[in-house]
Amino acid sequence: MEVRVNYMQTNPGAFQAMLKLEGFIKTSGLDAGLYELIKIRASQINGCAFCINMHTQEARKIGETEQRIYLLNAWREAPFFTDKERAVLELTEAVTRISEQGVPQDLYERVRAHVDEAEFVTIVMAINAINAWNRIAISTGMFPEQA
Incomplete structure (x- = not known):
């Protein structure tokens, strides 16, 4: 594999x-x-191997468990996530796939049950940031380094 452009x-x-x-x-x-x-x-949704590799490593460094990382793509069926995490993960999926059904009002209300308006906006910005990073990495041909 070869990077298309640095x-x-x-x-x-x-x-x-992007760094800002x-x-x-x-x-x-x-x-x-x-x-x-x-x-x-x-x-995971965007299929960005470079970013999945990077962020699973970062999650481990800050104490995230292997079990939760492995089960993240099945968070709905896994009992290891808090109600707030579940709401934010659902929002992450909705914003990432925004063309499919937007962000329904009931989802907004579920997230807002756990965060104030300012944190809601920050979460939306965080979701948008990683989606932008994914698109940059995929478009420019970035791939994970071999161990």
Whole structure:
């Protein structure tokens, strides 16, 4: 496999814009573990091997369990996620697949039962950020490094 283009070198301004969004999210107060779950789940849906590899490693570094990582793509059937995580994972799926049915009002209300308006917006920005990173990685031909 070969990378198509090194976007960081080819267009550093675009890369810096993405880093600014990432910086906002990381300093927003959003739980780092929840952010990694968002990243992994969106990356699974989008089929971004580079990002799945990166974010499962990051999740482990901050203490996420192997069991929860392995079961993330089946979170509805796994009893290991909190009600807040479930609501956010469902929102992650809806935003990632937004053309299918948008974000239904009842889903918005389920998420809002766990977060205030500001955190809701931060979560939506986090979902959008990883979707953008996935699309960049896939479009430019990024792939995980071999161990």
